Amino acid sequence: MKSIIEKLTPYLKKVFNHLHESPEISWEETETTNYIKELFKQKDCKISPFENTTGLTIEVGKGKPVIAIRADIDALWQEVNGRFQANHSCGHDAHMTIVIGTLLTILENGSPENATFKFIFQPAEEKGTGALAFVDNGVADDVDYLYGMHLRPMEELKNGRFAPAIGHGAARFIQGEIQGDDAHGARPHLNGNAIQIGAELVQHLNNIQINPMVPHSIKMTSFHAGGKSANIIPGNATFSIDVRAQTNEVMNLLSEKVEQIVAMLANMHQVSITTSTGANVAAAVLDDDAINVMREAISESVGEENLEPVITTTGGDDFHFYTIKRPNIKATMLAIGCDLEPGLHHPNMAFNHEVIPKAVEILTRALYKTAKINQ
Structure with missing residues (x-):
């Protein structure tokens, strides 16, 4: 041979x-x-x-x-x-x-x-x-x-x-979209600021607590909102989340946490937040x-x-x-x-x-x- x-x-x-x-x-x-x-x-x-x-x-x-x-x-x-x-x-x-x-x-x-x-x-x-x-x-x-x-x-x-x-390990890529209305920069009470919602989403992702004995990570990898006009509060945004876990069980738990956080933020800010799963690789x-x-x-x-x-x-x-x-x-x-x-x-x-x-x-x-x- x-x-x-x-x-x-x-x-x-x-x-x-x-x-x-x-x-x-x-x-x-x-x-x-x-x-x-x-x-x-x-x-x-x-x-x-x-x-x-x-x-x-x-x-x-x-x-x-x-x-x-x-x-x-x-x-x-x-x-x-x-x-x-x-x-x-x-x-x-x-x-x-x-x-x-x-x-x-x-x-x-x-x-x-x-x-x-x-x-x-x-x-x-x-x-x-x-x-x-x-x-x-x-x-x-x-x-x-x-x-x-x-x-x-x-x-x-x-x-x-x-x-x-x-x-x-397992890997999952989640795409999301925040859908709301734009508002004048002087009237922030009239809409949900998509950038602020995105920042809160990042914070809540960082607050997820999973068994530290199982390697895992979850983080936002892209966020797009706003345009060239600095006096408009954007109501819409798109984002991506990269999720990693050493086991399929922890991956499913992390994904459930994301769904719960998204539902909570959508309800609190009275906007629509939809998500979909792109690549989904098993452990x-x-x-x-x-x-x-x-x-x-x-x-x-x-x-x-x-x-x-x-x-x-x-x-x-x-x-x-x-x-x-x-x-x-x-x-x-x-x-x-x-x-x-x-x-x-x-x-x-x-x-x-x-x-x-x-x-x-x-x-x-x-x-x-x-x-x-x-x-």
């Missing part, structure tokens, strides 16, 4: 460079989907694109169990050197390259005889909605095991070290069997000295919707230490590319080991 991966490494560098230089934002990954499809159209595998969404799945082998591996394929939209553009600052270009490398290694080394390996190239992870769309399309219906991966920042994992699971639901397989794959591939314990992080990933929506799936995510700096989602994020072939070996070994123990 190592010799195959060594032979593939120069090719994988080209694949990564293409993906890195051709980012596409969530639900617009058309060229990325076509590129991956073209890589394998002459190979001995089953390619399944979708009519209603970007992304695709590729299968090799036959029979049960079905062992899947997921790569997220979308990029972020952010300002880079003064210009807004699509940008792979979360490592999805590396994730795709690793999964492509894993599939190529298996095609070269030999497909399983009594198992199916399913490679899932999923859109819109950054929106928190891609996994749910793939579940709705039946992608996970036959899956028994599911593996994912994510590059980790330097402060979480040292270069060349790997952890068998990532305990992601990790991990499986001990899958973690044990990944732990063994790490030790056998890069040595036990490079094996780290399960990582707990406040970040989120829609990967975990697969196991929430299909509880029978055994799943975990490989954590990859790669000197990632300055940090995830930084416009100039960089990492050590030498971890790509190492991650390919770990995940390839994990797939084979999973097939073997289930025969």
